[in-house]
Amino acid sequence: MTLLHDDRLFPADAATRAVARRIYNEVKDLPLICPHGHTDPRWYAENSAFPDPARLFVVPDHYIFRMLYSQGIRLEDLGIPTVDGSPVEEDPRKIWRLFAANYHLFRGTPTRMWMDHAFATLFGIKERLSAANADAIYDSIAGQLATDAFRPRALFEQFNIEVIATTESPLDDLAHHAAIRDSGWKGRVVTAYRPDPVVDPDFDGFRDNVRRFGEITDTDVSTFAGYREAHRKRRQFFKSFGATSTDHGHPTARTADLSPVEVEALYARVMAQGQVTPEDAELFRAQMLTEMAALSLEDGLVMQIHPGSQRNHNPGLFARFGRDKGADIPSATNYVRDLKPLLDRFGNERDLTVILFTLDETAYSRELAPLAGHYPCLRLGPAWWFYDSPEGMRRYRELVTETAGFYNTVGFNDDTRAFPSIPARHDVARRVDCAYLAELVVTHRLDEDEAAEVAHDLAYRLAKEAYKL
Amino acid sequence: MTLLHDDRLFPADAATRAVARRIYNEVKDLPLICPHGHTDPRWYAENSAFPDPARLFVVPDHYIFRMLYSQGIRLEDLGIPTVDGSPVEEDPRKIWRLFAANYHLFRGTPTRMWMDHAFATLFGIKERLSAANADAIYDSIAGQLATDAFRPRALFEQFNIEVIATTESPLDDLAHHAAIRDSGWKGRVVTAYRPDPVVDPDFDGFRDNVRRFGEITDTDVSTFAGYREAHRKRRQFFKSFGATSTDHGHPTARTADLSPVEVEALYARVMAQGQVTPEDAELFRAQMLTEMAALSLEDGLVMQIHPGSQRNHNPGLFARFGRDKGADIPSATNYVRDLKPLLDRFGNERDLTVILFTLDETAYSRELAPLAGHYPCLRLGPAWWFYDSPEGMRRYRELVTETAGFYNTVGFNDDTRAFPSIPARHDVARRVDCAYLAELVVTHRLDEDEAAEVAHDLAYRLAKEAYKL
Amino acid sequence: MTLLHDDRLFPADAATRAVARRIYNEVKDLPLICPHGHTDPRWYAENSAFPDPARLFVVPDHYIFRMLYSQGIRLEDLGIPTVDGSPVEEDPRKIWRLFAANYHLFRGTPTRMWMDHAFATLFGIKERLSAANADAIYDSIAGQLATDAFRPRALFEQFNIEVIATTESPLDDLAHHAAIRDSGWKGRVVTAYRPDPVVDPDFDGFRDNVRRFGEITDTDVSTFAGYREAHRKRRQFFKSFGATSTDHGHPTARTADLSPVEVEALYARVMAQGQVTPEDAELFRAQMLTEMAALSLEDGLVMQIHPGSQRNHNPGLFARFGRDKGADIPSATNYVRDLKPLLDRFGNERDLTVILFTLDETAYSRELAPLAGHYPCLRLGPAWWFYDSPEGMRRYRELVTETAGFYNTVGFNDDTRAFPSIPARHDVARRVDCAYLAELVVTHRLDEDEAAEVAHDLAYRLAKEAYKL
Known part of the structure; x- marks a missing residue:
């Protein structure tokens, strides 16, 4: 694959x-x-x-969180900062897992192509992102980002x-x-x-x-x-x-x-x-x-x-x-x-x-x-x-x-x-x-x-x- | 065919x-x-x-009679009831023949696909509807509808x-x-x-x-x-x-x-x-x-x-x-x-x-x-x-x-x-x-x-x- | 070719x-x-x-000169007559050369297809028009137009x-x-x-x-x-x-x-x-x-x-x-x-x-x-x-x-x-x-x-x- x-x-x-x-x-x-x-x-x-895979890929990308939001996922759970500073999810791994578990929502969208391209060419990922491999891919990307x-x-x-x-x-x-x-x-x-x-x-x-x-x-x-x-x-x-x-x-x-x-x-x-x-x-x-x-x-x-x-x-x-x-x-x-x-x-x-x-x-x-x-x-x-x-x-x-x-x-x-x-x-x-x-x-x-x-x-x-x- | x-x-x-x-x-x-x-x-x-093929397929379907009407066929001749009850065509076979003789008007339209699908899968029709086979197909459908x-x-x-x-x-x-x-x-x-x-x-x-x-x-x-x-x-x-x-x-x-x-x-x-x-x-x-x-x-x-x-x-x-x-x-x-x-x-x-x-x-x-x-x-x-x-x-x-x-x-x-x-x-x-x-x-x-x-x-x-x- | x-x-x-x-x-x-x-x-x-290739093909065709104009070519240089009669290019060969040198602008447009069709079927032209062959094609068309x-x-x-x-x-x-x-x-x-x-x-x-x-x-x-x-x-x-x-x-x-x-x-x-x-x-x-x-x-x-x-x-x-x-x-x-x-x-x-x-x-x-x-x-x-x-x-x-x-x-x-x-x-x-x-x-x-x-x-x-x- x-x-x-x-x-x-x-x-x-x-x-x-x-x-x-x-x-x-x-x-x-x-x-x-x-x-x-x-x-x-x-x-x-x-x-x-x-800093980390979530803050690189998920938190700043309005294409990503608008799609997740449209399906009922709260922006707070994606770590999007609030105007009044009320708390949101801070753990990048949790944010990443939520993204990965919903990766199917991006089927047929350019976001999916851009992500796969970056995963494959930058980070050498060979598998489609999913709930099952979310942690492994997170670790791989996080490790490389530190270099x-x-x-x-x-x-x-x-x-x-x-x-x-x-x-x-x-x-x-x-x-x-x-x-x-x-x-x-x-x-x-x-x-x-x-x-x-x-x-x-x-x-x-x-x-x-x-x-x-x-x-x-x-x-x-x-x-x-x-x-x-x-x-x-x-x-x-x-x-x-x-x-x-x-x-x-x-x-x-x-x-x-x-x-x-x-x-x-x-x-x-x-x-x-x-x-x-x-x-x-x-x-x-x-x-x-x-x-x-x-x-x-x-x-x-x-x-x-x-x-x-x-x-x-x-x-x-x-x-x-x-x-x-x-x-x-x-x-x-x-x-x-x-x-x-x-x-x-x-x-x-x-x-x-x-x-x-x-x-x-x-x-x-x-x-x-x-x-x-x-x-x-x-x-x-x-x-x-x-x-x-x-x-x-x-x-x-x-x-x-x-x-x-x-x-x-x-x-x-x-x-x-x-x-x-x-x-x-x-x-x-x-x-x-x-x-x-x-x-x-x-x-x-x-x-x-x-x-x-x-x-x-x-x-x-x-x-x-x-x-x- | x-x-x-x-x-x-x-x-x-x-x-x-x-x-x-x-x-x-x-x-x-x-x-x-x-x-x-x-x-x-x-x-x-x-x-x-x-009741009959015309009242099943033609008279109630606005996709069909709008196309026929656009080409100069009178709705009265298709048996469409009038508001004031003035008479319209009552003979389903005549209505069916008019439809059949104009079946070419539906070339390239979804109506044509829906009709052919129903003719073939429901009634076992094997020929394209036309003026020539209108009566035969009418009889076949009418006979089956009665069962x-x-x-x-x-x-x-x-x-x-x-x-x-x-x-x-x-x-x-x-x-x-x-x-x-x-x-x-x-x-x-x-x-x-x-x-x-x-x-x-x-x-x-x-x-x-x-x-x-x-x-x-x-x-x-x-x-x-x-x-x-x-x-x-x-x-x-x-x-x-x-x-x-x-x-x-x-x-x-x-x-x-x-x-x-x-x-x-x-x-x-x-x-x-x-x-x-x-x-x-x-x-x-x-x-x-x-x-x-x-x-x-x-x-x-x-x-x-x-x-x-x-x-x-x-x-x-x-x-x-x-x-x-x-x-x-x-x-x-x-x-x-x-x-x-x-x-x-x-x-x-x-x-x-x-x-x-x-x-x-x-x-x-x-x-x-x-x-x-x-x-x-x-x-x-x-x-x-x-x-x-x-x-x-x-x-x-x-x-x-x-x-x-x-x-x-x-x-x-x-x-x-x-x-x-x-x-x-x-x-x-x-x-x-x-x-x-x-x-x-x-x-x-x-x-x-x-x-x-x-x-x-x-x-x-x-x-x-x-x-x- | x-x-x-x-x-x-x-x-x-x-x-x-x-x-x-x-x-x-x-x-x-x-x-x-x-x-x-x-x-x-x-x-x-x-x-x-x-009269000549330019006045046949270029000067009367608004598809052609609108494209050339959009790329900064002056209508005067294409021989388009002015309302007040102020002078414009009169030499059909110069107009033709300008058209030929910009023939690439018509790539992907119907004008290109119409031109090539006329060149090939009417005048027997076998080469794509360009600055290099502009004069030869001009002469060929002009000669035939006179017959x-x-x-x-x-x-x-x-x-x-x-x-x-x-x-x-x-x-x-x-x-x-x-x-x-x-x-x-x-x-x-x-x-x-x-x-x-x-x-x-x-x-x-x-x-x-x-x-x-x-x-x-x-x-x-x-x-x-x-x-x-x-x-x-x-x-x-x-x-x-x-x-x-x-x-x-x-x-x-x-x-x-x-x-x-x-x-x-x-x-x-x-x-x-x-x-x-x-x-x-x-x-x-x-x-x-x-x-x-x-x-x-x-x-x-x-x-x-x-x-x-x-x-x-x-x-x-x-x-x-x-x-x-x-x-x-x-x-x-x-x-x-x-x-x-x-x-x-x-x-x-x-x-x-x-x-x-x-x-x-x-x-x-x-x-x-x-x-x-x-x-x-x-x-x-x-x-x-x-x-x-x-x-x-x-x-x-x-x-x-x-x-x-x-x-x-x-x-x-x-x-x-x-x-x-x-x-x-x-x-x-x-x-x-x-x-x-x-x-x-x-x-x-x-x-x-x-x-x-x-x-x-x-x-x-x-x-x-x-x-x-």
Whole structure:
């Protein structure tokens, strides 16, 4: 028995599988370009050992605990910390056993593939995780984690990561990035500018965040002009730590292009005492996307828009456990209408790159591919979040390629905070893309030499170029 | 020539087909769990012979006459009764000939598969129905229908039905269920509580229905508190006839959670003289979903929500032929927004089960799988109505599994009033699921022993457990 | 090396491919029925040689230049004429080289298939277009274009076109159609009535158009009654040039059914001085769809509705280059709600044919198939525009067939202004349909003799009958 079959995710048909194999063999060992993700820069800065299997794999992974929670398992029993500090399970072995006993819940999910890949390739596990072997596998992983070969920098090198971007708030001092830079370590870790805490009036502590933002940047943020200047300065600071991109996680894709007078009035309203209206909050976020595009035209940062997640859909869970606990739910997103103000102003710019993501797959063929297949500034990010999965990636290619081609897409990014899953995620993407290309080859829609070139572009070149890495 | 090939619906690829066959062979003879449907309990109570082939297969099946009607065939010529009693075709043989002459219209549809399955397995027909053999097949079926082996209870046993649920209004006296119970027959037929006639202010005769509801339950329904109490009592009565579930067929998935004062005021408005506003009607239905969830937490009935059908889209047809004549059309449904009030109150309950269905396939991956993959109270019903079909089921699995897994789904239900199609429908579901699982196996996403276990769960265990049968 | 493989677009599985081949061989040489498209009737009237490869293939094809534009290539460099006449590239060879050097951008798109098909079958090209062979291929095509065998009528005959419809405004004098008729040439070219310029208040010059419409038809259009009468007359004129259909390209599918008094008042408002409100413009378009249906019931013209394109989404591009430059973007379309007024009035008419198209694929299974599978007047047009592609057509069949069957669809139309691509487009449709049918056969959902009959219907008969050609 083996956890990983060499032909996994390749088409069943023998002729197609043979083509997929050939193409994949040319790209499987390419270095990993990780232009967007949420790993913790502290890991690379401090290079401490990961604590234990539960805290490495289970506790930080919202894919895992959302599935367990959906089947009636309490987050307390998985060691998820509570907001008020009330006690939760502390014994990593117990948490691990609970995970192992419910491993069947992940059948057919990408989590299962990522886990098996990490278990097999990193830790040499040969058996499927279950209640029966939970302790043995725990011990094996725990033992290896304690060795130097499993510290973050060693794994980074073993993973063959050419460059990885983390994601920080403008309020972050980038101290970990400074520590990495000063350490002499050769691993390339860059930051990315994610200004939601100072751009979204609905963000916790928004006004205090903006005031701190002014202090940090030594800028008077009492006017919008000053606030905008603070962004310009802070983006430069982020660029000095390698940032090549910004990232924007708004509930919708709405953009706006108000006059300077209107913007100042809007800024005054969202910064004034009292409750911001939902309309003003949405309009301010919308305007800020267009402002960020304007700044990107100046400083060259690539802009990522990740819209359409209704965050914290479960108020009871949010009150007890806080953000990012698996209760973010997608919603329908209208790109054609919502992006128009930004596109009316900057859509034809060839020196601007705006990378669009979606949690609404109906937009792929109806809106995103037609938009990206026309506007020079637009590119499409890979299948995201719930769709970072074999079927999700296949639908993405099938729905996008015929209208936007391959070259209006930007290759893969893993978007993860689960460090050990990074090689697995890239490998899944490479395999699914090679399977898709092989089908084009055997149905004579593409020659095999072209398919090989496209596979290389999707696995490596496009991400590197689109993100200017 | 044979009407049914042993390998129907299995993947074309030989290796995948072999896996599908192996898995299917383990589940094909499992008893049928039928937790939701619309067969007539009178059949099992009276056990009379079905009248003739036309009245068994054509006249009651809206899948059939909607297709024929769409191609210009008059419903009168199919024997569909008119509201005003004006005459329609009475000769079953003529109706059958019209159906047979147009059998080609069903090419590629599930109706064709269900018919062929029933023709072949129940009646031993070996030829495809056509104008040429219409009379011969009519005679063959008619002759067999007259025998005892084709009476409802005999078919029930031949079909290997372990349990079947019918669906009744709270105004129903469940006399047929009482007759079944008192008959000594061993077949297990249970009811389900479908309160639309007393919950939907747009339902024909709503206020009279509510008044009768009060009488039947011996409860004062002049206040909402009383009306709610009537539901509590009537649900107990339904439970005494085996009900384990309620069912709700609303135009949207909207829920509400009003204060007691607001609810009383709303109830007073919908029960008062004069036209109910569309907003009030919608709000009352919305509130009642949340009330039903509250009652389910008390009495343990599983809650089914079947939203999103715009009933009676064709007013001319409705005036002449009434409800359920193939003129119900799906519409877009927003679960993330509409279910929030109910979920805010009960979403984290582990002792509540709410099973969601959809006629809007865009919700599978964007809304339903993310919701069911998080909230403990939620489960996903199988592909419904127009999507109770091979492609519909395949899309369901492909769009749902990666986010919600298999264990947030509840197996199959046939949802039919077409009794002879029940084995065919379960067989299609088992085959399509086995085909899907076989593809996971040959692409090395799932081990075959796991696939076999999942196949068993989907064919039998999950429905039984989710519906507490 | 060959540009066209005999098995292109057939399933990879050998058994399925064999069935697809057999079915396809029966339909591949059927004459082409082209019931809807945008070729220029001048070509057939004047029968002049096409000027050069760039002006034949690149300059008129919005699929091509939208892709090149999306990757930063200027439309000026592709020879696209500007509105103000400012100079653009005039050298066809330079334009061709730019296209050839970027031919890789079309990998995986239908444009690539159409081009390769035309290159191979019309011009005998054997190599994939590239920067290296751009000049040689240019010279080869240019040389052949100068010969009589490549004039429009000769190509029309070589393409085996049985009948082709062009699309004209009511303001067109149909002089080219008259010239074709008077020429004695046997090729059958008919017109179609596309009244958008006199029906859409947002159309450039709408009121002047209506006034000219009155003059042309010698009708007093100062009242709606007169304006409607002008349509009746002009439709007769179009019928005298072979028209069998009308076509309507509205931003939404909205219909209305106002009283005569309301219609007159609305007409007065849209024709009065000053800006028409967006609501009135939309309502007038909506009402006109219902009026057109009423006229179709009188005169028998088949009605096509092509809704859901947001035209000229890019105002900068529109100002410089005008309409139809690849900046039309689809948007979500609600057929169930929007068509209701028209369907309430005419939905049950068996002597009316309304053919629905969509740019919103979510409507296929949720709205369009359920509607067409019920209403006698409705039929579904083939996969349109961005979905006139292998994956688009496959999704169409998978999403539509199970509910609406094959016989509520109308076969293929090419909808193109790119004359040399016509055989390629029909060939793609025939191959994809045969591939789909072959899958039904090998999964035993359809017998092969039936599949062959359906293939013939889809390739030839249904279009001819639905459009009354």
